[in-house]
Amino acid sequence: MPGENLQRDQDSLLRRVWGSVFKGPIVPVDDRQRRRTVLDFLILHIHPPTVPVSTIRYTHTWGLGGMSLVLFLVLALTGILLMFVYRPVPMEAYSSILTLQREVMFGSFVRSIHHWSANFLIIVALLHLLRVYFTGGFHRERQFNWIIGLSLLLLVVLANFTGYLLAWDQLAYWATTIMTSMLAYIPVAGLWLQRTIRGGTGIGAATLTNFFTLHTTIFPVLFVIFMPWHFWRVRKAGGVVLPRQEGEAPSDKPDRANTIPSLVTKELAVALVLLAFVLVFSVLFHAPLDQMANPGMSPNPARAPWYFMGIQELLLHFHPLFAVLFIPITAVLFLVSIPYLKYGDDPGVWFISEKGRRMAVVSATVAFVVTPALVLLDEFFIDLPALMPGLPTEISNGLIPYLLVLGGLTGYYLLLKNKYEASKAEAVQSVFVFLFVSFVVLTIVGVWFRGEGMKLVWPL
Ligand code: HEM
Structure with missing residues (x-):
């Protein structure tokens, strides 16, 4: 009988592979066992059969990489559902969202899940970056x-x-207007880039088509390429970095546990708690929806989305060429170069050492005080272009403050290395913490402390 042959073939294949994984005896399997084996098989495509016990402690990775994956999957699923109702043309886009919220069962709920998961993903991915950085x-x-x-x-x-x-x-309309108008400050290619992204001179139907295609096709495809590549590299490196205490030698042969169930049950627990949180949050807080876009009436202040408010805040203090181009480029170069600086330390100890931890706390505190102080100083007391009237503003309000900040950071690095005898890794970590906290503070100032005309206000 063909059915029996197929079943025999499947059994023999599964038993052969299963046996080669665990080197155990080959025993007959029933239907339930077979389904279980197929599921295990899927899991073992992503994970190795065993993992070091020390890496599956919740407090080692905090499950943040896995949470990013779960949020991505939630976004993909809810995004597909939204596409059944959404119409990507200016005359219908807004009303299709209203229809979704008012007439489609659970429409508003699905939109809120999509909205909040997207925002949480930024935060979780950033926390994951911090975890990876601080454990080396x-x-x-x-x-x-x-x-x-x-x-x-x-x-x-x-x-x-x-x-x-x-x-x-x-x-949305005005945030996109602000962000895309920043591009015009980029020399040579800026205007071309702005027109390409907008699909014309202003924000209109072509912009919506561009953004819709990028959002629903190009970026998801890139995710589907980059995420498995990311996971494969984790596996190729032998799993996540092994945790260590300061002074403890890196272990060659750590104790190992079976991935199923030891790691998988923990991953499942994290995923379920995260899903529960996203669902409850989406029930309690609806995704925001303002009035329909009106190109003739700009809100005051017109704000970028919260994750770009740090850059919008920089625009108030630096010449746009520096706020939009040179400072972001310097930050990206710093982030990209982090793994390639020669440190000579073994990874796995949180904050490198106890001294590194203390320096990180001090740097965070210094950034937390110095950044708002500089914002206030620039807002109320110092007007660099007025102090140097003969100079073009690219220099008086761009190059000079940029070099002052770079000089300050270099001085801070040298102070930690020479006076406090920090290792290179500890000093770089302190600068990293300083910059990260400064950016967070700028974002907070932009989101909560800016009112009409982008003047500083007290949020209450
Ligand atoms: C959508 C975004 C991301 C997803 C889905 C993701 C997923 C993951 C997962 C599942 C792991 C292994 C488990 C864990 O560490 O929690 C991992 C490890 C890692 N991730 Fe990510 N990640 C993302 C973004 C990032 C970012 C922003 C960085 C840093 C720039 C990063 C760098 C790394 C590195 C270097 C490892 C290996 C760390 C180690 O061996 O300890 N990832 N990622």
């Missing part, structure tokens, strides 16, 4: 995976930004 998970065989991770982070931000316009409300 970017050395040697993991160097290039850091770059793939940065590309994923860029994709996450761009996917968020292109999705933002699709609701075609005032918030």
Whole structure:
């Protein structure tokens, strides 16, 4: 009988592979066992059969990489559902969202899940970056995976930004106007880039088509390429970095546990708690929707999305050429170079050492005080172009403050190395913490402390 032959073939294939994984005896399998084996088989495509016990502690990775994956899957699923109702043309986009919210069963709920998951993904991916950085998970065989991770982070931000316009409300329309008008400051290619992204001179039907295509086709395809590549590199590096205590030698033969069930049950627990959180959050808080886009009436202040508010804040203090081009490029170069600087430390110890941890706390505190102080100083007390009236503003309000900040950071690095005898890794880590906290503070100032005309206000 053909059916019996097929079943015999499947059994023999599964038993052969299963046997080769565990080297155990080959025993007959029933239907339930077979389904279980197929599932295990799928899991073992992603994970190795055993993993070091120390790496599956919740407090080692905090499950943040896995959470990013879960959020991506939620976004893909809810995004597909949204596409059944959404119409990507200016005259219908906004009303299709209203129809979704008012007439489609669970429409508003699905939109809220999609909206909040997208925002959480930015936060979770950033926290994952911090976890990888502070446990030194970017050395040697993991160097290039850091770059793939940065590309994923860029994709996450761009996917968020292109999705933002699709609701075609005032918030989205003007945020896109602001962000794309920043591109005009880039010399030579800026205007061309702006027109290409907008599909013309202003934000209109062509912009919506561009953003819709990027959001629903190009970026998802790139995710589907980059994510498995990222996971494969983790596996190729022998799994995530092994945790160590300071002074403890890296272990060659750590104790291992079976992936199924030890790792998989923990991953499942993290995924379920995260899903529960996203669902409850989406029930309690609806995704925002402003009035329909009105190209003739700009809100005051017109704001970028929250994850770009740090850059919008920089625009208030630096010449646009520096706020939009040179400072972001310097930050990206710093992030890309992190794994390639020669440190000579073994990875796996949180914050490199106890001294590194203390320096990180001090750097975070210094950034938390110095950044708002500089914002206030520039806002109320110092007007660099007025102090140097003969100079073009690119220099007085661009190059000079940029060099002052770079000089300050170099001085801070040298102070830690020479006076406090920090290792190179500890000093670089301190600068990293300083920059990260500064960017977070600028984002907070932009989101909560800017009012009409982008003047500083007290949020309450
Ligand atoms: C959509 C975004 C991302 C997803 C889905 C993702 C997923 C993962 C997963 C599942 C792991 C293994 C488990 C864990 O560490 O939690 C991992 C490890 C890693 N990720 Fe990501 N990641 C993302 C973004 C990033 C970013 C932004 C970076 C840093 C720039 C990064 C760099 C790394 C590195 C270097 C490892 C290996 C770390 C180690 O061996 O300890 N990833 N990622």
